[in-house]
Amino acid sequence: MDPLSDVLSLMRPRSAISAGLDAGGEWAIRFPAHEGIKFNTVLRGACWVQVDGEPEPVRIEAGDCFLLTRGRPFLFTTDGTLPAIESATIYDRALDGIATCNGGGDFFLIGGRFFFEGDHAGLLFDALPAIVHIRDASNQAAVLRWSLEQLATELRAGSPGGVLMADHLAQIMLLQVLRLWLTTENAAHGGWLAALANPRMARAIGAMHADPARRWALATLAGIAGMSRTVFAVRFREVVGQTPHDYLTGWRMRLAADRLRRTRESIAGIGLSVGYESEAAFSAAFRRVTAFSPTQYRKHEGKQHNASRPTK
Template identity: 50%
Template sequence: MDPLSDVLSLLKPRSYVSSGFDAGGAWSIQFADQHGLIKCYAVISGGCWLSIEGVTDAVRLQQGDCFVLPSGRPFRLASDLTLPSVAASTIFPPVRDGGVVSFNGGGDFFIVGSRFAVSGSHADMLMSMLPPIAHIRNESDQAALRWSVERMMQELRERQPGSSLMAQHLAHMMLIQALRLYMAEHSDRSVGWLFALADKQLGAALNAIHSDPAHRWTLQDLAEHACMSRSAFALKFKETIGSAPMEYVTRWRMLLAGERLANSSDPISAIAVALGYESESAFSTAFKRVMGCSPRQYR
């Protein structure tokens, strides 16, 4: 698979829920830590502000906009960001598929959305590779994503045969669509793992790593895939992705190892060899450094 498919497949979406929110008047709602949740939204009418923890500038949302929050950070939706916020937990009852929550009588702002939890091992580490928001403004792009959101609502509301599997595939579709469109719309940006995929040079190196994680990669090998000198490649990789190339190789191997430890009965020695380590000891040392515990403790 390609790197984006690799990362998203390890997230293992589950617990799909779709609902609507109808607000009126002046309002401001704070959503707490969205740990382990990815949310996809489409603005049906009206507009509001979106503020995400750790993101300097608030985003103005208008009718037709679609956006995905893939990082799980706390966020706030408000008609006016100067208003004091109320906690979302005081407004939203236990989630009901296809239900609509009305606030202040509704009528001014209406949004529909789908959310899904991720259950893959070390989901936080994987989600940190994604942007805090993928905001889709292009009208034709919005239509494609909005169809997925509305279809998700229909599947969860009607519960036809096969609806659970359909919801799973739609969740993946929404996330991949949004990230692809976001990459295309913001191709001028240069920092972040997602944009490294879109970069011709770094993308070639990342594809090589993900296609054969057990290969005994060297900095020279990866630089050659990127058609760059070692020093220029190492600098660009670190500045864009935030880690050195060989650190990235090790971290990706350990994420794959964690998946096999959690979901197979393969011996640790076999996992070590499959990921390019000559001994179980060398593998265990690397695993503990990256994952914070030994392979046996992890399993």
């Protein structure tokens, strides 16, 4: 798989379609803090989005998609001077998945949320701004446009298998939005994710992901990128924000953490699979990155998993 697919697979995203919003006239709606990330797309009309802690609101219009990546409270409004109502006042009365404000008719938005297993979401979303905004996304990608139309249909129809269909559609949309974002100027400040938009950096990162256990020399990675050793080292750090060695170590530890959490494989075996010939060397590296020994991490994650399981 390619690096972005690797990361999304490791995060194991699952989606939950929350509701659509049908609004009319002038309005302002305040939303509370949320878990996961919010995905929204505007099918009709326009409004402003203001995320707490961000200096300026963002104008969103029909055809736009955006992700809210920080979990902070936010405001949707047509006029920043209006007093805001709390979202629960209309979403608690939603019919067929659609919340209505002021009778509806002028503005329509589909909203959803992504949740992620484990603790790997930061690997992707720490590299993104609080609002990932894609203008006129439905006209930029036929796949996204079809997904938007189909998701709107699933939300309204309640057809058999609709939950599974909506889940897969939402994941396609998440991937497509990230792809579109990588083509924008804003992606230049996106850390390792931005590096995927640079063919040379992407080749080096792809090689590390394809064979994380290999003893990657800087010169080898530079050769894959088609650059001199010195230029590659400098450029990689400029774009990704860390050295190739540190990036590789971090990726290895995330792979190891996933196996510790999801399997009963031996610690020595997991260490060997990510490039460490001795359990001691792997344990030292894992503790350096995570602040836990592999044994501590496995016990901690096991408790977290059991605590999150529903009771009968």
